[in-house]
Amino acid sequence: MAELKAGNTEAERRTLADVLTSRGVIGFMVFALVVLGGYTTVNNAIELGRQQGYQPDQPIKFSHATHSGLHKIECQYCHDGARRSKQSVIPATNTCMNCHRAIKEGSQYGTAELTKIYASIGYDPSTDKYIENYEQLSEEEIKKIYTKWIGDTYVKRNADKVDEAETVVDQQWNGIVTSLTNDAKPKIQGPIEWLRIHNLPDHAYFNHAQHVAVGKVECQTCHGPVQEMEVVYQNSPLSMGWCVNCHRKTEVSSFNDNEYYKAYQNYHEEIKKGDRDKVTVEDIGGLGCQKCHY
Structure with a gap:
């Protein structure tokens, strides 16, 4: 501008690069990045554990609709921790065995899913006994035990389809291996690795016993119509606002x-x-x- 006033009409014009690298533009870009980064960080923190609708496939096709809905099994029979501790707990395989030592075939999947439970805990349904030194058995030894059970049961139930038995046995055994083993757990023996659906962040404290035993809150209030679910999913948003609104409207018993x-x-x-x-x-x-x- 000074050069123009002095009569110098050939003053150098600012290029696009000069504009983009100017102090004002750089300052604005830094401000925008801080705002965007802050928004992203806060938004992601708020969303921790909030996966409404999350419905993963579990290693065993356990139907709450069959157990809780059709057979009316009380939620706390399996999730015993809900009334006495912070966690509702995933039931141990021993809990399953309370019923399935007698009920050895499922109404939907026959031997396919229940045999996974037997293989994880080391129970031989053919002899109705737990297998001694099961942890030391090789996969081949385990395979012989459970493929015999699967094959014998299939032939017994399907005398007119004996030629299909081998295919069914192979399919079910592959299902057992796929469901009970992975890179971190190469052995069939051991606990079933269920996938967690509800997982609150560490800074949010929730105690099941306070709500179930003292507050008398029904499981369905938070978990939705579990008795109708073939595959369980996260029904509620689990947001702070959702919890606060419930506390505002729920009356405390006299x-x-x-x-x-x-x-x-x-x-x-x-x-x-x-x-x-x-x-x-x-x-x-x-x-x-x-x-x-x-």
Whole structure:
């Protein structure tokens, strides 16, 4: 501008590169990157564990519709931890065996899925006994045990399709190997590696026992109509707002209906009457292990 005022009409014009590398443009770009990066970080943090609709295929085709819906098995029979601890727990294979030591064929998949349970825990359905030193058996030895069971059962149920038995046996055995082994778990023996569906971030504390045992919240309130699900999925958003809204509208049971609050009322009445001058931490359950070790 000074050169133009001085009469120099050949002053050098700024190029596009000069404009893009100017202090103002660089400052704006840095600001935009900070805003975009901050938004992305916060948004991803908020979304931790929130996978509404997530429905993975499990290693065993376990149908809640059959167990909980058709046969009316109580949720807490399998998920026993829901009433007594923070976690509802995935039931151990021993829980399955309480029923399936007697019921050895499924209504939908026959021997295909139940044999996976037997192979994981080392139970021989042909002899109705647990296999000694099962952990030391090779895959070939295990294969002989369960392919015999699959083949014998198939022939017994399908006398007119004996020629198909070998194919069925191979298919089911391959299913066992695929479901119970992976790169990190090369052996068939051992716990079934179920895929977790609900997984809150570490900074969000949720205790099943508080909601199930004290709050009397039905499982379906959070998990949806599980009794209708063939394959379980995450029904609720599990967002902070969703939890807060539930807490805002859910009424707490009266003192007379809730033993926990009833005890508090008794303490107040005893203090008023002079029968008690204090309430200790022990009085309200402070010595329970789970108060600290949850």
